[in-house]
Amino acid sequence: MRRNHKALHLISRLYMVAVLVFLYAPILVMMVLSFNEGKSRGNFTGFSLKWYGELFQNAEIMQALSNTLIIAVISSLVATVVGTFAAYGISQMNRRSQGLVMNISYLPVINPDIVTGVSLMLLFIFMRMNLGFATMLISHIVFNIPYVILSVMPRIKQMDRHLLEAAMDLGLPPLRAFLKVVLPDIMPGVISGMIMAFTLSIDDFVISFFTTSGVQNLSIYIYSSARRGIEPTVYAIMTLMFVTVVSLLLLINRKSLGRTVAKRTRI
Amino acid sequence: MRKLKLFALPYILWMVVFTVLPMFLIVYYAFTNAPGNSAPTLEHFFKAIDPMYMKILLRSIWIAFLCTALCLLLGYPVAFLLARARNGAVWSLFFILPMWMNFLLRTYAWMSILENTGILNSLFVAMGLGQMELLYNENAVILGMVYNFLPFMILPIYTNLQKQDVSLLEAAQDLGCNGWRVFTRVTLPLSMPGVVSGITMVFMPAVTTFAISRLLSGGKFMLFGDIIEQQYLSTGNWNVGSMLSLIMLAIILLSMGLMGRFGSDTKDGGGML
Incomplete structure (x- = not known):
């Protein structure tokens, strides 16, 4: 029995490792190639830092990078705040209007990116807005909000709805009651929604592609430079970003690790 | 309780302008000769159901289905x-982290793994297996797609x-x-809402992606997304493009409807608790 258990444990470990290898193989390849002396993406000819040097002199990439980051930060923050409140408000509606609002909210999620992009392009042209940074930012908020709602809603559905009523009966105004009672309970959903919004924004190519002209984010830069053959400078910037993200996560996790340990011992 | 509904108000206004109105514009373009002529017409519909386009549509759906099934098979055990x-x-x-890298670039990196002179093939050759067309x-x-x-x-x-009540599992035990x-009687049925939203999140982008397929198929075969993009950016026929977008959306809504029913069934099932 115990041996059985051990075998199962080992198999699950191996499985997780295999999936992780699958997920990280291309990233590893990219990192290695960013230090490659030659331009080839097939084989490694020698170690060099020259692509990193060129990176910071490339104004186009730097501009694309800052556009990507600014839009990702603003759009994910706005989407998280609006989406969290929206999710709670929607959960308080009656069944029919809840269904209606949720179905419309799903539109940017189920809509193919191309359709969202194209429809927003039609809208901006209809509203006589110039396609550029602002239209790209608005578009990112548009497609981010539903993902926040999707991520928060299950948490709200699973929580005890009497808690908030109790808080309000005890005299807290709705907003404070929400912040004090509901928010802590749904926080994991809110955070995973925000992370998802941020990653979607950084990753987006198609919607940005249709809703801007002239202003580039990294995806658009990569797409247009892919036609010329990708420069290892792009690998270099991706390596830098990845290392930044990993160190940030490690920092955050040391804290949350401490917290989980504390929680465990209290129980 | 009524006041709490107002939390959703800013979003609902936003939704009307940036979700409903753009969709209306698509419908408008699909059924008229906008922007020139606003008289209703079906000519774009007949252009859009050309057998060539429909064949590509079926292929896109099949590939997305395979991709979703594989993601579920691989992903559920991980979760x-x-x-x-x-x-x-x-x-x-660690499983979300790769998403922090640009998907075009990750896809491009796969090319350097899979190509004829790439890493896998060098390995195969070294092992005496010979080169393979990957x-x-x-x-x-x-x-x-599965990777992304x-x-x-x-x-x-x-x-x-993670949110599931452990005491339910203990009770079952x-x-x-x-x-x-x-697992089959408690964990799996309770996890259905998560599975349904997972399927939604994978199938929808998979059925229309055009950048991934363009890079990894080398432009050898087109998916439905390619046709729509073509209508807007190269052919310049926004009306047919809008009609094709609507067809795609209709199919997706149909599958969503099926899935939504599936999802709410299990929710009612869970309601007996």
Whole structure:
């Protein structure tokens, strides 16, 4: 029995490792190639830092990078705040209007990116807005909000709805009651929604592609430079970003690790 | 309680302008000769149901279906193990992390793994297996899609499983269920909302992606997304493009409707608690 258990444990470990290898193989390849002396993406000819040097002199990439980051930060923050409140408000509606609002909210999620992009392009042209940074930012908020709602809603559905009523009966105004009672309970959903919004924004190519002209984010830069053959400078910037993200996560996790340990011992 | 509904008000206004109105514009373009002529017409519909386009549509759906099934098969065990792991929250980050890299670039990196002179083929040759055609075919496209969309399957299922009430599992065990039965009778049915949103999050982008397929198929075969993009950016026929977008959307809504029914069934089932 115990041996059985051990075998199962080992198999699950191996499985997780295999999936992780699958997920990280291309990233590893990219990192290695960013230090490659030659331009080839097939084989490694020698170690060099020259692509990193060129990176910071490339104004186009730097501009694309800052556009990507600014839009990702603003759009994910706005989407998280609006989406969290929206999710709670929607959960308080009656069944029919809840269904209606949720179905419309799903539109940017189920809509193919191309359709969202194209429809927003039609809208901006209809509203006589110039396609550029602002239209790209608005578009990112548009497609981010539903993902926040999707991520928060299950948490709200699973929580005890009497808690908030109790808080309000005890005299807290709705907003404070929400912040004090509901928010802590749904926080994991809110955070995973925000992370998802941020990653979607950084990753987006198609919607940005249709809703801007002239202003580039990294995806658009990569797409247009892919036609010329990708420069290892792009690998270099991706390596830098990845290392930044990993160190940030490690920092955050040391804290949350401490917290989980504390929680465990209290129980 | 009525005041709490107002929390959704800013969003609802936003939604009307940036979700409803753009869709209305698509419908308008699909059924008229906008922007020139606003008289209703069906000519774009007849252009859009050309057999050539429909064949490409079917291919797109099939590939997306395969990709979703693979993501579910691969992703559910990952989510399950994460939810049971001691530091699941920390480990789950490692499965989201790759999404922080641009997907075009990750896809491009797969090309350097799969191509004829790439890493895998160098390995195969070294092992005496000979060179294999790994890139520029359907399998490469499916691999690229699974790679890109797998985290979207893992995350919602994990969120759901992690929130599941452990005492329910213990109750099932106390009532004599073995591990497998606990899983099939309790864990799995309860996780259905997570599975449904995972399927949604994977199938939808998979059915229309055009960048991944263009890179990994080398432009060898077109998917439905390619046609729509073509209508807007190269052919310049926004009306037919809008009609094709509507057809795609209709098919997706149909499958969503099926899935929504599936999802709410299980929700009612859970309601007996």
